[in-house]
Amino acid sequence: MSAAVLGALEFPPNKMENTQLVCIPGQRLCLADKEHISGCGTYERNGYIYSTLAGVVNVVKEERSSIIEVHSSKGQGIIPAPGDIVTAKVTIVTQKFCKCVIKCIGDTVLTRPYRAIVRKEDVCATEKDKVEIIKSFRPGDIILGRVLPLTEVHTYHLSTAENELGVVIAYSESGVAMVPVSWTEMQCPKTYVKEPRKVAKVVPETVTVD
């Protein structure tokens, strides 16, 4: 198996046969040294590069080294990493935390959702003790959050403790999309009722000049 990978490296590109090496998770691909670097879908252990996904091996040749990657046949390999800004939809709100579902990582829309939690202490940077989750998020809100270092197995922890993070889209009790009026309130355009939320300061990427 590792010979096939090394073989793919040694053949010059125009004479290379179309050898598609299919691999399974845990399969040892090749030696990990200066010339072979593990890319996405692989990991390095005990001096060797192993695959993490079931898919096709792809070798990216650079000047002095080559990156070994594994691409899964279906779907994305992207997962939330600590520090990423993700877009999530709030599902359940309790006194101490709110559960949400990650829909996008950065600009990439995910094909499968990931579960996440925003704890009471991570909602706001200031006055962490006085924060009430019910006044920051409600079920159905779309929020921007930053992924915190992983602690639990199946859930990501998000933080909205920055000005640019928080609620982006929210619907009022009558089902209409609300308009932000301050950093802590949004207003429904039909019933004029103001509801408290932790509003995100969304900076527009493009500014049109008339």
Added chain:
Amino acid sequence: MEVNVGDVVLPGDVIQAPNTNDKGKLILGPGLCRHMDEVLITTSGVLRKKGRNVYWVDSHRKRYVPVKGDTVVGVVVNRSGDTFKVDIGSSEQASLSYLAFEGATKKNRPDVQIGDIVFAKLLEASRDLEPELVCVDSYGKKGKLGVLPEGGFIFTCSLNLIRKILNPKCQMLKILGSEIPYDIAVGMNGKLWLKTKSIKETIAIVNAILTAEHLQHHEIASLCDDVINALKGM
């Protein structure tokens, strides 16, 4: 259809709002909602007005929706960690913390068992959150709240009957109490707890309260006299 105060209204009707030269605020109670520049009715009932600017719809309801500040009668059904789960007849069970009793500390746990009846106040009640109860007021005093003594009888009635008997104009509880000694806890969730000396008196008072559903205030007074006479005659 435009309606006036005192009419029987249906969802979709529009209120004839008072003139805009009043320059006051309109307070919309349950059953009313603002839609652009109109006030729409969302539940069926009788439109009422209090004072100059408070409007609401009196509707017949049996299902309780938790409202912050209401005092309710609930049954303890579960205990998990630091909280009790209490059934108050709403869509979700309410949570009652161990520390929300008078004189309760982490070492001094309150004596509450599963199956006990509690008379508590709703601290937090929202559409999206689990209701939270407390058995102590903001000063830390128990008052009338807390676990109710044994030997009582719980029954349910509609929510508007609860509001009717708690109305200061209604003399029912006073008239009954002048002849029959009893203890009662009236919960805004439609549940009442009653304790008297004998089963006959309990049944008499329960029947009197349930019959008062469709009676006017003056008819209620004569109903109470009838009940008391019947009890004495037995």
